[in-house]
Amino acid sequence: MFPQAHNFTIPYGQFLNIQGDQINNYGDSQRTDRPADYFQVMTDCPTSTPNFTGREDILVTIDNFFHPPPPDNPRKTQKIFLLYGLGGAGKTQVALEFTRRFKQRFTKIYYIAADSEISIKASLFDIAMVNGVVGAQNWQSGLRWLHTHEESWMIIMDNADNPKISLNDYFPTCDHGNIIITSRNAELQNVVSQSLQLQDMIPDDGIKLLLKHAADRPLSFNEQEQAVKIAKELYHFPLALVQAGAYIKQQKCLMTYLTYLNNERKQILEKKLPQPPDKYKLSIYATWNISWKQLSGRSKTLLEICSYLHYHYVEYII
Ligand SMILES: Nc1ncnc2c1ncn2[C@@H]1O[C@H](COP(=O)(O)OP(=O)(O)OP(=O)(O)O)[C@@H](O)[C@H]1O
Ligand SMILES: [Mg+2]
Numbered sequence: 001m002f003p004q005a006h007n008f009t010i011p012y013g014q015f016l017n018i019q020g021d022q023i024n025n026y027g028d029s030q031r032t033d034r035p036a037d038y039f040q041v042m043t044d045c046p047t048s049t050p051n052f053t054g055r056e057d058i059l060v061t062i063d064n065f066f067h068p069p070p071p072d073n074p075r076k077t078q079k080i081f082l083l084y085g086l087g088g089a090g091k092t093q094v095a096l097e098f099t100r101r102f103k104q105r106f107t108k109i110y111y112i113a114a115d116s117e118i119s120i121k122a123s124l125f126d127i128a129m130v131n132g133v134v135g136a137q138n139w140q141s142g143l144r145w146l147h148t149h150e151e152s153w154m155i156i157m158d159n160a161d162n163p164k165i166s167l168n169d170y171f172p173t174c175d176h177g178n179i180i181i182t183s184r185n186a187e188l189q190n191v192v193s194q195s196l197q198l199q200d201m202i203p204d205d206g207i208k209l210l211l212k213h214a215a216d217r218p219l220s221f222n223e224q225e226q227a228v229k230i231a232k233e234l235y236h237f238p239l240a241l242v243q244a245g246a247y248i249k250q251q252k253c254l255m256t257y258l259t260y261l262n263n264e265r266k267q268i269l270e271k272k273l274p275q276p277p278d279k280y281k282l283s284i285y286a287t288w289n290i291s292w293k294q295l296s297g298r299s300k301t302l303l304e305i306c307s308y309l310h311y312h313y314v315e316y317i318i
Helices: 056-065 091-101 117-130 139-148 186-191 203-214 221-233 238-251 257-269 279-294 297-306
Strands: 016-018 021-023 079-084 109-113 154-158 178-183 194-197
Touching (some): 056 079, 056 091, 056 194, 079 091, 079 186, 091 154, 091 178, 109 117, 186 194, 203 221, 221 257, 238 257
Parallel strands (some): 109 154, 154 178
Antiparallel strands (some): 016 021
């Protein structure tokens, strides 16, 4: 009917296709460039695990860093704190626990899964949407909102591990606001004012964390001694402790777990991997493998399917 028709819009019209050219169904004023993967309230901050344990010295350091400026020196600067360290060290949990404990101090708290630019852009768009920015058109609308709102907002930029992403491009350039970055990438120390490496837990906290997961009854002296040994063998490393604890409780095998662990570690080391794992990774792989071997074929398939999903936002119903 309109053989030459292309590149025009019909304000408030219906969604149409004319000779293969797609025509927008909105007037210009309503056109949005909604980022891929955006969904409503995706920046709502999750809470830390109910089993959160220890890390008090680190929480104090972060607390001091984000303390409001004293009245006699009210100069404002944007504050950015980096928590870096190995996967499973507990960086995300510490950031979430900090904002849980000190939420009164901030006007708003946003959680951004910073593992991809798609997710960062979608989250910034969400910040515009949750703040009711009229005519929010793209992810830059969120940056503008943060820039223009001189408030004490807090953003957790979580799992910013990819060195190819230029994180700076996604920080609002202003003198206000607070950001915590968690990352495995120590290089990010160059873009922040303060950073801290998260390592093993102090032994007492490591043992407590193991027992929170491993024991559902008071333990005998011998059993407690055994828990101390297991936590030490796992270098008081949170992810390994949690994995081991869950298995011990499920299989009621506190007294025999060390034997399984040593066998598993030996088997992994015999595998001639391209790069031998360091002591932390070895503990994580070993504790994981012990649990994995216990699963039925159907459960393994389910977990393999889950591994294709994003590690956040997996519905509990699954
Ligand atoms: N302080 C803690 N108290 C209780 N559990 C913890 C603590 N730290 C970590 N964990 C446990 O270890 C798991 C891994 O922690 P977390 O996801 O915070 O590690 P991460 O350093 O952010 O790892 P990644 O680099 O893979 O994102 C958590 O799911 C939680 O079960
Ligand atoms: Mg993390």
